[in-house]
Structure formats: C-alpha cells, structure tokens
Amino acid sequence: MTERQIRLATCSLAGCFGCHMSFLDIDERLFDLVELIEFDRTPLTDIKHCGPCDVGIVEGGVCNAENVHVLKEFRKNCKVLVAIGACAINGGLPSLRNNIDLWDCFQEVYQYEGGLEGGVVPNDPELPLPFDKVHPIYEVVKVDYFLPGCPPSGDAIWRFLTDLLAGREPKLEYEQLHFD
Amino acid sequence: MNKTITIDGLSVPFQEGQTIMDAALAAGVYIPRLCHNPEFKPHGSCKLCTVKVNGRNVASCTMPAVEGQQVLNDTDELNADRLALTQMLFVEGNHLCPACEKSGNCQLQAVAYYLGMMSPHYNHFYPQREVDASHPDVILDRNRCIYCELCVRASRDADGKNVFGLSGRGIQSSLVVNSASGRLGDTSLAATDKAVQVCPTGAILQKGKGFTVPIGRRVFDHHTIKEIQTGGGHD
Ligand code: SF4
Numbered sequence A: 001m002t003e004r005q006i007r008l009a010t011c012s013l014a015g016c017f018g019c020h021m022s023f024l025d026i027d028e029r030l031f032d033l034v035e036l037i038e039f040d041r042t043p044l045t046d047i048k049h050c051g052p053c054d055v056g057i058v059e060g061g062v063c064n065a066e067n068v069h070v071l072k073e074f075r076k077n078c079k080v081l082v083a084i085g086a087c088a089i090n091g092g093l094p095s096l097r098n099n100i101d102l103w104d105c106f107q108e109v110y111q112y113e114g115g116l117e118g119g120v121v122p123n124d125p126e127l128p129l130p131f132d133k134v135h136p137i138y139e140v141v142k143v144d145y146f147l148p149g150c151p152p153s154g155d156a157i158w159r160f161l162t163d164l165l166a167g168r169e170p171k172l173e174y175e176q177l178h179f180d
Numbered sequence B: 001m002n003k004t005i006t007i008d009g010l011s012v013p014f015q016e017g018q019t020i021m022d023a024a025l026a027a028g029v030y031i032p033r034l035c036h037n038p039e040f041k042p043h044g045s046c047k048l049c050t051v052k053v054n055g056r057n058v059a060s061c062t063m064p065a066v067e068g069q070q071v072l073n074d075t076d077e078l079n080a081d082r083l084a085l086t087q088m089l090f091v092e093g094n095h096l097c098p099a100c101e102k103s104g105n106c107q108l109q110a111v112a113y114y115l116g117m118m119s120p121h122y123n124h125f126y127p128q129r130e131v132d133a134s135h136p137d138v139i140l141d142r143n144r145c146i147y148c149e150l151c152v153r154a155s156r157d158a159d160g161k162n163v164f165g166l167s168g169r170g171i172q173s174s175l176v177v178n179s180a181s182g183r184l185g186d187t188s189l190a191a192t193d194k195a196v197q198v199c200p201t202g203a204i205l206q207k208g209k210g211f212t213v214p215i216g217r218r219v220f221d222h223h224t225i226k227e228i229q230t231g232g233g234h235d
C-alpha cells in the first residue's frame, strides 16, 4: 500500500449535505481515494476539529457565528481550501432569506406556522448567533478553488480531486461545470 | 470589391452600414454578447462584446465596420474583462440558478460557463428587488434582470405595446412596467409577445412552463453558447 500522505478535511456549513452525498457518489472510486488520502475532520470520521491538512473542502455558506468559527479553523489548518457547491459559492438557497427581515423569518417559522407547540422563538446561549444575511465563504476567508454545482456531480468531484491530488490545475469539462 | 475587416487575423467581409458585430454574425464568428440580439437595434450596454480595434476597446455591436479594421476578439485579456463583467452581473442581482426555471436555457449562465466562471468573485449586493406575479400567464422576477432592455426594445419595436421601461440610473436602475398600477397584470402584455420570449435570463418567464425540458436536454446542457449562437451545436 502506498503511504497516505495527503490529509483531507470536509465540512458542511449552511448547506444541505447534498454536496457530501454527491461526494459519496464517486462510488467505488472512494477506494482509490482512500489509498491516496487520509481523512481528518469530516462527517465520515466524526472528528470534531480540523488538524493540519493539505486540502479542506467546505460545503455551504456562512449563516451564523458558528459557521465562521468552523470556516476559520479550516482556513487556518488547510493548505488548500476548496468551496464546493452553490451555497459555498454564492450563498445558494439559504440566501433566499437575505431579503427577508430575520425576525420576520423567525416569526414565520416558530410562531405563525401551524401545529407548533408553544410558538416560542428558541433563544438559548448554546445556539449559534444567526446573521441577518447568508454569505458565500469567499466573502469571509480566502478560497483557493471553486467547484460549482447544486451539487456538483460525482464525476465532477472526482475529476477535480484527481487533478488536484496529481498536482494539476483542476479543470472541469464543459458538461461538468454547472450552477444547478 | 468586397470590403473586409480582420477579426483575430481572419478576413471577414462586410457591407457599408454594418457593425463589427453584424459582420461577425454573418461570418459565424462568435463575439460574446448578452444585450445584443440581431433582431433588434443595438443597445451597447452590457459591454460583453467589447473588442479591441486598432488598439482601442469598443463595443462591437455599435461600432461600424470600416475597411481595414484589425479587430481582436478572442484574447485572454478581453475574455478576462468579459468574465469580470459577467461576475458583476451575478453579484448585482440575485441569481440562484438551482431555483430558477431558466437554468440550462439562460444566456447569462451560458456566457458564464463559456468564460469559465467558477465563482462570482465579488461581494454580493443581495439587492432588494420586486417580483411581479400579477399577470395570469407571465411572471416578472426582477432579481434576475440584467437591464439589457431587450424586453423594452421588443415590446416597443416588435409588439407595439411599450410595456417595459428602465427607470433610474446605475445601481438604482430598475425595470418598470407601463401601467397606472405599475403591475404587469394591468398591461396588455400577452405570453406570446416577443418581449416575453426575448429575455436572455429568467427575469421574464411564461407561467406553467417551468422545468418542462428535463436536465440533459436543455439548450446549453451539451452545447456552449458559442456553438448555439453561431448556428452550430444542433443535434
Ligand atoms: S437568470 Fe440565469 S443566471 Fe440568473 S438565476 Fe436564472 S439561470 Fe441563473
């Protein structure tokens, strides 16, 4: 077995985990991948904090204070930071709320929506502080590569990763580059 | 004798009165464009079709072709400028392609693909824009409007209705509707109007038509906008 030298971390911020699902869609190529890399923090390992890594892949935009802490931890630890998916790149569907007043949003969800017990907006110090707008991650930290798509296909992810791990400038085929 | 210009070294004939864009279109040379549609008078606003003529940047859709012009079009420098312009269009509006019915058939998106846009690069404005769903057959989603004025030109020059107009300047610009209420439902607009068909983005959409073409069979799924707009790319 070759030595696994490359450490890779992934996380989902304000995303739906769809990009992670698409990542799993590389199917049996995962076996090839784990020959090349070692996973650090990722939902696959359940490691809670990111250590020094070669590559960090971030799904989702930034919608609350916790997202910023995680994102900064990734930027600090990862030599190469990759934004994956529409949400990390332009805020995506969570940013649909950007033009709705945050308090209106909360009231709609927790108070006006039928069938909810209590009708109270949660307010616990354990809960991350929400921002009034959702932002793409490159508006908070420097991002080295972008992999668009909602989600990008397994093939696009594979193409990207194999290019990156081989030291090539990642380049998608025309049909692999899409924003939806 | 035929008059000619050169575009990226290629000799391209033109007739008196034609623009550089007209000559390129006739010769099947692709110059990226969003606000220009050969069926309507040039508007020269999106600047995507900017080319270098004898060392100067000009909008090819409004610049008359003149004998002997040496035009640079498909260069790294011009394409980098076009990419920046396209990225600005994305951040100045609210473009959530995964939730947009025009996705896959949208010229703004297709130009972004053509130019290899991996991210919008600039900080997002997330502007507050109105959606007008008052018309029974047509929806106007200003979040996706790029102010190309194609609907304005089409409604005025082809439909003879003057339904649309542009109001304000710069970042305050907005697309307005010509009715006392300002609502689309109170105009004589019909879904079959040219103004509805001509929008390059998902700002004006016919209701009830969303997602009728599956992913994989949409206009730009397998063909670049260059192939489509130069008449290639047909299956
Ligand atoms: S109009 Fe085009 S670019 Fe804008 S959201 Fe719709 S598909 Fe995307």
Ligand code: SF4
Pocket: B144, B145, B146, B147, B148, B149, B150, B151, B152, B175, B198, B199, B200, B201, B203, B204
């Ligand atoms: S609605 Fe469409 S056609 Fe009209 S100005 Fe906006 S983008 Fe152009």
